[in-house]
Amino acid sequence: MAPPAEGPADLVVVGLGHVGLPLARSASAAGLRVLGLDVSARVASGLGAGRSHVGGVSDADVTAMLGQDFRASTDPEIVCGARTVVLCVPTGLVADGGPDLAQVEAATSEVATRIGPGTLVVLESTSYPGTTEEVVRPLLEKGSGLVAGQDFALAYSPQRIDPGNRKWGVENTPKIVSGYTTDCARRAVAFYSPFVKDIVLAKGTREAEMAKLLENTYRYVNIALVDEVALYCRQSGIDVWDVLHCAGTKPFGFGRFVPGPGVGGHCIPVDPRYLAAEAERQGFSFRLLDAARQVVDAMPGHVARRALGLLDEHGVRRDGARVLLLGVTYKPDVADIRETPARGVATVLAESGALVTYHDPYVDRFHVGGTALPRATGLDEALTSADLVILLQPHACYDLGALGRLDRPLLDTRGAVTGRFVTTL
Ligand SMILES: NC(=O)c1ccc[n+]([C@@H]2O[C@H](COP(=O)([O-])OP(=O)(O)OC[C@H]3O[C@@H](n4cnc5c(N)ncnc54)[C@H](O)[C@@H]3O)[C@@H](O)[C@H]2O)c1
Structure with missing residues (x-):
């Protein structure tokens, strides 16, 4: 694995998966000095060797990123001194089907002890309204001893990436951005603006969190509708595709x-x-x-x-x-x-x-x-x-x-x- 490059980063992406890696690529291509943190040694060493594990990000993209001083590491110390930290870790479900924020909490706690005054922390993981302010903020404040909106900036910006989509990517998909305070939102807009064409400012973090859930719930419900229409059409001898x-x-x-x-x-x-x-x-x-x-x-x-x-x-x-x-x-x-x-x-x-x-x-x-x-x-x-x-x-x-x-x-x-x-x- 390549050692982390010297000195603090403009951006540390935490979680280098389907969301984090394309984000790191776009920010790196825009000239930001980007580092990546992942708990998986396989992910970090693969990227260090120029290998992408994410569809839509090629090995050549990773090589170009490495050429821009990108480094991937499993060492949370790389967060120290970063101007911006973006959390892109998974949000799955627990056994009974409820939200599992364990990875968001673990990543936030890792980051919390390593941020300093002036850092911007953005959550990109999908979650329910209130996660940024009620789950992430207290962990950051506790671990850092700093106050959100006062000592450091806190924002939520859902990721809309559509894997396999060649037309819409990080740069040209409008990005919803929200802040814990107006100043936090301003910081987040300034961070994304160099590599995202259209920014949509939400009223607050809850509105941005809910907007993301609405988008995917809209798909879910409409897929269910056409599935059920297909079942009905079959029973009635109607060609659903027509x-x-x-x-x-x-x-x-x-x-x-x-x-x-x-x-x-x-x-x-x-x-x-x-x-x-x-x-x-x-x-x-x-x-x-x-x-x-x-x-x-x-x-x-x-x-x-x-x-x-x-x-x-x-x-x-x-x-x-x-x-x-x-x-x-x-x-x-x-x-x-x-x-x-x-x-x-x-x-x-x-x-x-x-x-x-x-x-x-x-x-x-x-x-x-x-x-x-x-x-x-x-x-x-x-x-x-x-x-x-x-x-x-x-x-x-x-x-x-x-x-x-x-x-x-x-x-x-x-x-x-x-x-x-x-x-x-
Ligand atoms: N995949 C998509 O198309 C998509 C689109 C929009 C939003 N999202 C949301 O984005 C979030 C990330 O999803 P993804 O698909 O990129 O997940 P992923 O599984 O592809 O990648 C997540 C990465 O985070 C790493 N990780 C886990 N815990 C960590 C920790 N504590 N510290 C550092 N790294 C850690 C994992 O090793 C993994 O490499 C989720 O909330 C998901 O719902 C995903």
């Missing part, structure tokens, strides 16, 4: 969402739970979220049962049937399998005795219930030896025309393929 095409031509008042095998990733299935849990704590019930969750959570099982029905229709015994999953990531053309619905699909199929394999150029290993699912590397061979193919994610590398010409059943969960043996959701 419905979506027609409705999608309305130039106002309709945002197009598409059905699929379920939601995944680290945001869409998780963030609405932050909102629901915090609201519940305050005695408020988000009924729409409960309904959406029921629909979305049922989709992988629905896909698996459709697949089993197709096997029956084609006279293939479920027990021992060879089922090939195409694309096990949570969305096309990313390498992320967190919360992927493919896991639920594979589980139900395997429980029914099917021999499930997968093909995915982005995923070397895919575990389901503690067992590694066999991976097919040669696509053509895998397709011709399967009794049933399920297209979960239409990665750009898949030839959809060729899939449509297959001489065996294909269940297309994305409405991407047409063909004689193709069945859609």
